[in-house]
Amino acid sequence: MTGERSPRASLALVVGLTVVLGVAMSLVHLPSAVLFASLIAGMAHALTSPTVIAVPKSLYRMAQGVIGVVIGAVVTLPALERISHELLPIGVVLVATLLLSILAGRLLALRSDVSVVTGVFSLIAGGASGVVAVARDLGADERVVTVVQYLRVLVVLLAMPLVTAVVFHPSHGHGRLASAGAGWLRDLAFVAVSLAVGLLLARLVRFPTASLLGPLAVAVVLALGGWLGDARVPTPIQWLAFGLIGVQVGLRFTRASLASIARMLPTVLALTVGMVAATAAVGAMLAWWTPVDGLTAYLATTPGGLFAVLSTASDAGSDVTYVLAVQLCRLLVILALTPLLARWLSARHG
Template sequence: MSSARRTAAGWLAVLTGSALATALLWAVGAPTPALFGPLLAGLVWALTSPVTLVLPSLAARSGQAVLGATIGAVVTAETLRSLGADVVPIVLVVVASLGLSLAAGWALALRRDVDLPTGVFAMIAGGASGVVAVSRELGADERVVAVVQYLRVLLILMVMPLVAVALYGGSAGGGAAVTAGTDLPGDLLFVVLAVGGGLALTRWVRVPAAGLLLPLTVAVVIAATGVLGTVSVPAWLQWPAYAVIGVQVGLRFTRASLRSIAAMLPAVVGLIVALVLACAGLGGLLVLTTDVDPLTAYLATTPGGLFAVLATALDSDADAAYVLALQVVRLLVILLLMPFLGRFLARRRAP
C-alpha cells in the first residue's frame, strides 16, 4: 500500500474511532465528549500504528477560531451588568484564583518531569478547552495539560452536584436550559464574522495564540454589544472544532509521555483537590464581603466546568447570572493573559 493510501486509511480509522469514542463518552455523561473522544482515538493511533498522522495547520487554526467564537458568545451585556456593585470583590476573587492556579502549577513543576509552563497551564483554573488548544504554542506540553485540565473538570463535575445538594440545598443541573434560544441565520452570520474576521486579523496582529484570541475578541465585541441579538455557535459547528483540538493532542502522545503522566497523577489529584478547596474558600470570602448567598458564591468560584456549573445554578435557587458573570470574567482574564504568561514562564524555563 502506498504512503498516501496508508495515511488516508489512518485518518479514516481515527475518524471512526473518534465517532465511537465520542458516542460512548456522551452516553456515560463524561465532560466535553466531542473533545475527549477524538483525543482518545488519536492517542490509540499514535501508540499502536507506525504511520504518523499530522493534522493540517488550516484545520488546527479553524478549530481554535471556532472555539474562540464559542467562548466569546457567552459574554453578553446582561452578563456584565449582573456584576453590579460587586466589581471590586469579584476582581479580587479572580486575581486570587489566578494566584492559586500559579501556586499549584509551580508546585507541580517541582517535579523533574514537568517544566514550569506545563505545570502552570495544566493547573490554571478555568477555560480548559482554550488552554489545551494553545498550550503547545505557548511552550507547554499539551499532552500533560490536556490530561490534568480535564481530570480537574471531571473531579469538579463529580463533586460539585454533591456539594451543592448536600451543603447548600441546591439540585444537580441537567444542563437543558444552558443554551439560550437563538436564530440560525444570526448565529451563522456571527460565526462568519467572528471566525473569518478573527483569522483575517491574524495576518496583521502578531500575538501568541492569535488563532484563538482574535476570534474570541471579535466574538466578545459582537455578543456584548448585542448588534446581532443573542448569538451562539451551533453545536454542529462546535463539535468539529473540539474534535480537531482533541485529535491534534492525541496524535502527539507517545508511550514514554503516557508513562510520565501516569506517574504524576497522585500529585496532580492532590493539587486539584487543594485548588478546589481553596476556591471554595474564596466563595466564603465573597459571602462575607457581598450580599451573595452561599450557593451562588460556591458555584461562581468553582474552578472549571462552566456549563455544568451554570446548569446547576439554573436548576437551583442560585443567581445564575451572577455565577455566569464571575465565571466568564475569570475565563476571559485567563485566556487574555495566557500569551503574556507564556512569555514570562518561557524565560524561567529550567534548562
C-alpha cells in the first residue's frame, strides 16, 4: 500500500480514473461502463492509500433515486395492458425465474465466505443496478453483489446476440428502440419532481429500498400520465448516479475481499451460465404455452440487460411490447420483494 494521499488528491484520482476508464469501456461497448469505471476507480484508491473518503449519504440516496426514475420512465400503458392480458404465463415466468435465482444463490452460499442473503441477491435475475444500489441496506455484501450481478449481465449480453443469430436467424434492421426524451427542460423537471416527491415518500415510509422505489413510483405515475411528454433521465445524470454508486462500493473493497471474490469466480461463472440456460428453457416453455414466437419468448425471459434486450428485440423484429411487459414486470416485482426476501432469508439462516 502506498503513502497517504490528501483528500483532494484522492478525489482527483477517483474522478480522473472514472472518466478515463468510462470513456474506454464505452468505446468497446461494455455494459454499465460508468458504474464499472467508478467501481474500479474507488477500488484503486482504497487498495493503495489509507486515506478515507466516502460518498455522502444524501448523495448516495439521490443516486439510488435516480436509478428508480430511470426504471420508472420505461413503464408504458401498452406494456401494462399486455401484462393484464397475460397474467398467468407471465406470473409463471416470474415465479420460475425467482425460484431459479434463489436456488443459484443458495448454491453459491454453500461457500463458507458467502451468506445466504449475499448469495441470493448476487444471482437474483433482473434489476442489477437496483439490486446493487440497495444491497447494503438489505444486509448483503455489496462488493460481492456488484461483481456477481454485473458478471451475470455481461454473460447475458455476450450470449444474447450469439443465441439470437445461431438459434433464431432473425432478419435485422426492422427498427430501433427510441431513446430520445421530451427535451432537456421537461426531462430535468421529470427527474426533479420524481426525486423530490419520491425521496419525501421514502422518508415517511422508511422501507429498506424506499430510496429507490419511492422515485420509481412517482416516475411511473408521471410517465403514464404523460404530463411531461416522453420524458427520460438525461444521460449525464444517469452517469452521475451510476458513478456515485460504483465509487461507494469500490471504496469498500479490501485486498482480503478481492481475494475472496476471485476465489469464487469459477463457481459464480458456472452458476451464471446455468441460470442463462435454465431461463432459456423457461422461454421455450412460454413459447409453447402462448402464441408468442420463440425469439420473443427467449428475449422476454433472458435474465438481465433490459435496454440491450429491448434494442435486440426491436432490431430483430420480435414483439417489443411483450418483451418489455415481461422484463419490466419481473424487474418491478423483484425490486419490490427484495426487502421481504432479505428478511425471510435472514430469519431462516441468521
